[in-house]
Amino acid sequence: MPCSELSGKGILSSVSTFMFNVLIFLSCQRFHFNSTFDLFYNIDLTVLIPLTPIVDDFVFSAFGRFVFAPLSIYIFLAYKFWRTRVSIDNVEKFLRNQQPLTPLRYSYTDLIAITCHFREKLGQGGFGSVFKATLLSGHHVAIKMLGNSKLNGEEFINEVSTVGRIHHINIVQLLGFCSEGSKRALVYEYMPKGSLDKYIFSEKGTSAHRPFTWEKLNNIALGVARGIDYLHRGCDMQILHFDIKPHNILLDHNFNPKVSDFGLAKLYPKDYSLVSLSAARGTIGYIAPELVSRSFGVISYKSDVYSFGMLLLEMAGGRRNVDPKMKNSSQVYYPSWIYDRLNQGDELMIDKSIEIHEVERKLCLIGLWCIQMKSANRPSMSKVVEMLEGDTNSMEMPARPFFSSSLPNSVRLSSMKSISEQLSIISEQEDLSNIEG
Template structure:
C-alpha cells in the first residue's frame, strides 16, 4: 500500500514537472512580467483582476471597437467614472508590448496624453483601463464621410487646435518626462478626442523609454504603421533613430488632417504612391491656392498653409533636417508669413520599398 502511494506520488510529481517545463518553455517571460508589475513605481496604478474587468464592463456588453490587439469596451468604475477597457487578445506575444504600454504610461501626466487608470494581468488575460474619450479616435473624424460630429462641424480651427495639442503631447514625451519616451506609432487612429475635442495620444505598445540624454536609440527591426514610419526606422541608411522619428510620423498625420484623406494608396504603383504630399508641395511652391474642402475663408487658408508647411518640414527624409517637436509647436503658434518652404522631400514609403 505504501509502495503504491509512493509510486503514484512520484508519477504525479514527474507529470507536474514535465507540464511545468513545457509551460515554462512556451511562456518564458510570464514570471518576469509578473515581477515587473510588482515593482515599486507601478503601485500608483491599480491592478485589477479579470473578474473586476467583467464587473466594470458589465460582462463586456458595450463594445467600442476592435483591432489586431483585441477589443475595447466601455465600462464604469465604482466611483462613477466612465472608462475604456482594452482587452488584449489571448496568446498575444510574450507580454513585451503590454509591459511597454504600462511602463510608459505610468510615467506620464499631461493634458494631451490619455490617462492609464489601471491594468489586469492574469497569465494570458491582459487588459488596460483608460479614461473614456467620448469623441473616439481622430481617424474616424478626418475623412470625408465623417465631416460632422453631432451638431459640430470639424472645421479648420478644430483641426489646427488638434494639431497643436498633439505636438504639445509629443513635446512632453520627448522633453517633459523624467525619461524620454519615443512613441513610434503616431497616427490618427492613436489620437483620441474628449468631449471638448482635446486630443490625447494613446497606444504606447511600441514605445521606447530612454534617458533624456540619449540623442539616438537602438531598436531591432522596423516598428510602426506603413505610411507613418520614418525612413530611418525602416532602414538605418537614412540616419539614426531618435525623437525625430516621431516628428516624421506627426508630419504625415497632420498632412492627412489637412487633406482629409489618406496620404498613401497602397494599391497603386510606386511612382504615384504618395500623391497628396507631392501635390500639396507643388501647390505651395507655385504659390497656388490650396483648393481643399476645409478652407472657407482667409483665416482658414492661413491655418491650413501653416499646418502644411510645418508638416512638410517634419517629413524631410534626413532626420537632421527635421525640426524638433518643440520647434514644431513654435512654428505652428507663429505667423504663417515667417515660415520658409522646406526642400522638396524625397518621397519615401516602406510599403513598396525592398
C-alpha cells in the same frame, strides 16, 4: 550498429524480434502442465516465422498510437505552458519592481463585473479589444484587453511603464491594470468622442464636409504636438512613441486630443542622441525612413516628428496621404501634390471650387518640414509647437522631402509602391518574431 543510429522503427523491429525469440524459447521448453499449455507451447516454428512482419507492424502501430502520439502532445503542452509561464513571470517581476509607481490593480472578476461580461465593445486594435466599463462611482472607463499573442507581455510592460508615470492633459491617463495568469488588461480613462481618424477623413475629401473648423483643427494639432513634446522632454526618461497616427489620437467630450497606445514605445535617457532598434516598428505610411534604412539618418525622437508630419498632412488634406482612388494620378500622393502647389505659388485648390484656407496652408508647411527624408533636417517637437502657435508669414518653404514630381507619375508611384512592399515585408517579419530593442 550504435544505439544512437537506430531509427524508431528499427527499435520496434528489435522488440518484435525479441518477442519472437521468447516464443521460440517457450516452444522449446515443452512444459506439459496440461493439454491447454501443450497446445500453446508446442507451436510450430514454421507458423511463427511468417508472422514476424505482422508482429513488426502491430508493435510499431501500437507504439505510435499509445506512446509516440501522447508523448508528442505532452511535449507540446509542456512547451506552451513554459512559454506562458515565462511571459507571466516577466510581467510579475516587472510589477513587483514597479509597484510604488503603478496605478490600481484590478482582478479579472472585477473587469467582468464593471464591463457586464464585456458587453459593449468600443473597438479592435492590433493587440486586442477595447470595452466600455462603468466603475462603482459611476465613472466610465475603457478596458483594453490584450490578446493572447506572444507580444502582449511586452506591450503590457511598455504601457504600464510609460503611461503609468505620465500625467499630462494631452496624454491618455492609465487608471489601472489587470494581470492574472495569461489575462492582461489596461484600464484607461474613457474618451467619448473616439479616435481622430473618424473625423478627419471625410468622404468628399474637402473642407466643406469636415466636422471641425480650421481653428479647431489647428488646436487639435497643437494639443497632439504638445503631448509628443512632453514625451520627448517632459518626463524623467525620454519616451519615443513610434506609432503616431490618427487612430492613436483620442478625443474627449470637448474634442481635446490625447495621445494613446504606447505598445511600441521605448524609454531612453534624455542625453541619448540615437536609439538602437533591431527592426522597424510602427504603421506603414507613418514609419520614418531611418527606421527602414540607416542611410536616412539615426533613429531618434525625430522618428516621431516624421510620423506627426504625416498625421498633420492628413488632417490638412482631409484624406489619407496615399489614395489610389483619386481620379487625377498627380493627386494620389497628397504630400507631393500639395508641395507642388505651395512651391509654384498656385491658388492651392483642394478641388475646383474651394480655395485653400490659411490654416490649411500652415499645417501643410509644417507637415512638409516634419517629413524631411533626412532626420537632421526635421524640426524638434518643441519647434513644431512654436510653429503651430505662430503664423506662416515668416515660415520658409522646406526642401522637397520625397520623390521629385519631375519624374513621370508611373515611375514615382512605382517607387512608392516598392517602398511600401519593403515595409510590408518588414512588418510581416516583425509579426512573426518578437519585437526587440
